Amino acid sequence: MQASGQTTVREAVLHLLRSFGMTTIFGNPGSTELPMFRNFPDDFRYVLGLQESISLGMADGFAQATRNAALVNLHSAVGVGHALGNLFTAYKNGTPLVVTAGQQARSILPYEPFLFAQQPAEFPKPYVKWSCEPARAEDVPGAIARAYYIAMQPPRGPTFVSIPVDDWDRPCEPVEPRRVSRTIRGDxxxxxxxxxxxxxxxxxxxxxxxxxxxxxxxxxxxxxxxxxxxxxxxxxxxxxxxxxxxxxxxxxxxxxxxxxxxxxxxxxxxxxxxxxxxxxxxxxxxxxxxxxxxxxxxxxxxxxxxxxxxxxxxxxxxxxxxxxxxxEGPAPRRREPPAPIRRPDRLTGMPFSDGYLLQQVAASMPKGAIVVEEAPSSRGPMHDHLPITTRDGFYTCASGGLGHGLPAAIGVALGRPGEKVVAILGDGSAMYAIQGLWTAAQLQLPISFVIVNNRRYEALIGFGRLFGLQQTVGTDLPGIDFCAIAEGQGVAAQRVASPTELDQALARSFGASGPSLVEVVVD
The missing domain is CATH 3.40.50.1220 (TPP-binding domain)
Incomplete structure (x- = not known):
C-alpha cells in the first residue's frame, strides 16, 4: 500500500479518465482486475456485460455515439480472447477504445502463474493501434494517457494496456492531461x-x-x-x-x-x-x-x-x-440533375417477408429513432424498405463479424440517452450475444430489439449458391424461442407469425420506455 499522502496508480489513472470524459467503464471483471475498483468513486459507473465480447461491443456503440474513446476492462488472456471478435470489429469500425486487461502480479510472473497472460501486448495485435504492458507500475498512468491520445488520433481505433494486479496500489507521480491535436488538414x-x-x-x-x-x-x-x-x-x-x-x-x-x-x-x-x-x-x-x-x-x-x-x-x-x-472551389458548370432512383413498390405482407417487416418498421418507428443493424441477409431489403434519413441514424458492423449489433445497440442507447434505439437483428446474429439483453434490462434502456427469424443462416445459404452448392450444412436454426430467452433476462417480448399481428406488436415495442423484444417469424 502507498505511504500517506502519496498518489497511487489507481488515483492517477482515475484522474486522467475524468479529464478525458471517460467515467463509464465497460467490463466483465476477473480476479486480476479487482484492485482497480478499490473505493470505486461515485462519479464513475461500471456497465457489466455477461461476457467480454458483449462488454466490448457495448463500448464500441457508446464510443461511436459519444464521439469519444470508451474504456473497456477485460480479464487477462482468456477474457481478452473472448473479446477479440468485437475488438476486430471496433478496429474496422474506426472506433476509439482504450482496452485494459489484468495481468498477474509482477513478482510471480517468472513462474507462469495461473491466469497470467504471456506476451500480453502481442495478443490483440494487429487489431489495435498500439499496445503495451508498462515496464514499471509508475508507468501505468502515462501508458493510459498515451493509449487515449492514440485512440483518438485519426484514423481512430482501439488501443490496449496490460496492467499487473499489484500495480494499482503502488505510488507514482500524477500525470496531467495534455492537449493533442486530432485534426488532419488535407493538402x-x-x-x-x-x-x-x-x-x-x-x-x-x-x-x-x-x-x-x-x-x-x-x-x-x-x-x-x-x-x-x-x-x-x-x-x-x-x-x-x-x-x-x-x-x-x-x-x-x-x-x-x-x-x-x-x-x-x-x-x-x-x-x-x-x-x-x-x-x-x-x-x-x-x-x-x-x-x-x-x-x-x-x-x-x-x-x-x-x-x-x-x-x-x-x-x-x-x-x-x-x-x-x-x-469554396470554383462554380460548377450547368448540369441537369440525375434521374431519381425508382423507389420499390409497397409490399402487402403476402408473403410475410423481411422486406415487409422492415417496411412496417419504417412506417411506425418514432421520428428520429436510431437503427442499429446486424441482419446480413436482410441488408438488401432494409436498403429498399427502411431508408435512413437522419444524421447519425444508423450503425452496423464494418467487419462482417457477428455478435456486435446487440451490444452495440446498448452502447448507443447509453451514449444517446433519451433517444429510441431500434436494433434489427437476424436470428443467427442475435444468438452470438443474446445475454446482452440482461444488461439492457438492468439499465432499463429504451431499445426495441426486432429479431428477423427465418430459422436459418440465410446469408450463408445465399452465398452457397455463388459457389454452386445445392445444400449447405450447419445452417438450420430450428427451435429457438427468443421470447423465452428475453423474458428470462427481464425483457418483455412478443412473437409475431403473421402480418396481421405485426403493426400492433411494433407499436407496443416502440412505445415502451424500457427494453422490449419482438420476434418476427418471416417466410
Whole structure:
C-alpha cells in the first residue's frame, strides 16, 4: 500500500479518465482486475456485460455515439480472447477504445502463474493501434494517457494496456492531461485541383462512407452534392449513414463486387469518394476497377486506406474540413440533375417477408429513432424498405463479424440517452450475444430489439449458391424461442407469425420506455 499522502496508480489513472470524459467503464471483471475498483468513486459507473465480447461491443456503440474513446476492462488472456471478435470489429469500425486487461502480479510472473497472460501486448495485435504492458507500475498512468491520445488520433481505433494486479496500489507521480491535436488538414493544392476537376465534370458522382459520418460531414456533403447536382452512392458495406436516403440526389448502394461497382458508376466522368474506401470487394472479380474514362478522387482520414486504393488520387484529410474547402472551389458548370432512383413498390405482407417487416418498421418507428443493424441477409431489403434519413441514424458492423449489433445497440442507447434505439437483428446474429439483453434490462434502456427469424443462416445459404452448392450444412436454426430467452433476462417480448399481428406488436415495442423484444417469424 502507498505511504500517506502519496498518489497511487489507481488515483492517477482515475484522474486522467475524468479529464478525458471517460467515467463509464465497460467490463466483465476477473480476479486480476479487482484492485482497480478499490473505493470505486461515485462519479464513475461500471456497465457489466455477461461476457467480454458483449462488454466490448457495448463500448464500441457508446464510443461511436459519444464521439469519444470508451474504456473497456477485460480479464487477462482468456477474457481478452473472448473479446477479440468485437475488438476486430471496433478496429474496422474506426472506433476509439482504450482496452485494459489484468495481468498477474509482477513478482510471480517468472513462474507462469495461473491466469497470467504471456506476451500480453502481442495478443490483440494487429487489431489495435498500439499496445503495451508498462515496464514499471509508475508507468501505468502515462501508458493510459498515451493509449487515449492514440485512440483518438485519426484514423481512430482501439488501443490496449496490460496492467499487473499489484500495480494499482503502488505510488507514482500524477500525470496531467495534455492537449493533442486530432485534426488532419488535407493538402490545399490537391484539394484545389479536385475542386477544379469537380467544377468541370459533366456528370459527377459521390460515394460516401462511414468515415464521412465519423467526421460529422453531413451538412457539408449535402451542400456539395446539391451545388454540383451529383448522384450520391453509399460505399459497399458502409457501417454508418452519411447522406439522407430520401434526398432526390440519393442514388443507392454500391455492391461489394468489382463488376457491379463498374456497372453502377458507368456514365459518370468523375467519382469523389468521401470517407470511403470505395473498392470493398466480397467476391472475386476481374477487369477494371472503374468505368473507362472515369476519374477518381478520394478524401479519407486513413493513410492506409489511401495507400491501397488501386486507382485515382487520394487526399488524407479530415473529410469535413476537406469538404469545406471544396465548397469554396470554383462554380460548377450547368448540369441537369440525375434521374431519381425508382423507389420499390409497397409490399402487402403476402408473403410475410423481411422486406415487409422492415417496411412496417419504417412506417411506425418514432421520428428520429436510431437503427442499429446486424441482419446480413436482410441488408438488401432494409436498403429498399427502411431508408435512413437522419444524421447519425444508423450503425452496423464494418467487419462482417457477428455478435456486435446487440451490444452495440446498448452502447448507443447509453451514449444517446433519451433517444429510441431500434436494433434489427437476424436470428443467427442475435444468438452470438443474446445475454446482452440482461444488461439492457438492468439499465432499463429504451431499445426495441426486432429479431428477423427465418430459422436459418440465410446469408450463408445465399452465398452457397455463388459457389454452386445445392445444400449447405450447419445452417438450420430450428427451435429457438427468443421470447423465452428475453423474458428470462427481464425483457418483455412478443412473437409475431403473421402480418396481421405485426403493426400492433411494433407499436407496443416502440412505445415502451424500457427494453422490449419482438420476434418476427418471416417466410
Amino acid at each position: 490545399s493544392e490537391m484539394l484545389a485541383e479536385i475542386g477544379e476537376a469537380l467544377s468541370l465534370a459533366e456528370r459527377p458522382a459521390f460515394v460516401v462512407g462511414a468515415g464521412l459520418a465519423r467526421d460529422d460531414g453531413w451538412d457539408e456533403v449535402v451542400a456539395l452534392a446539391e451545388r454540383h447536382q451529383a448522384a450520391v452512392w453509399v460505399s459497399p458495406m458502409a457501417a454508418r449513414n452519411a447522406f439522407p436516403e430520401d434526398h432526390p440526389l440519393f442514388a443507392g448502394f454500391l455492391v461489394a463486387g468489382r463488376e457491379r461497382i463498374v456497372s453502377a458508376l458507368a456514365g459518370h466522368d468523375l467519382v469523389l469518394a468521401l470517407g470511403a474506401p470505395l473498392f470493398v470487394y466480397h467476391v472475386e472479380g476481374f477487369g477494371p476497377h472503374l468505368p473507362h474514362g472515369t476519374r477518381l478522387f478520394q478524401l479519407v482520414d486513413d493513410p492506409s486506406a489511401a495507400s491501397w486504393l488501386p486507382v485515382g488520387t487520394s487526399v488524407v484529410t479530415n473529410v469535413k474540413l476537406g469538404l469545406a474547402e471544396l465548397l
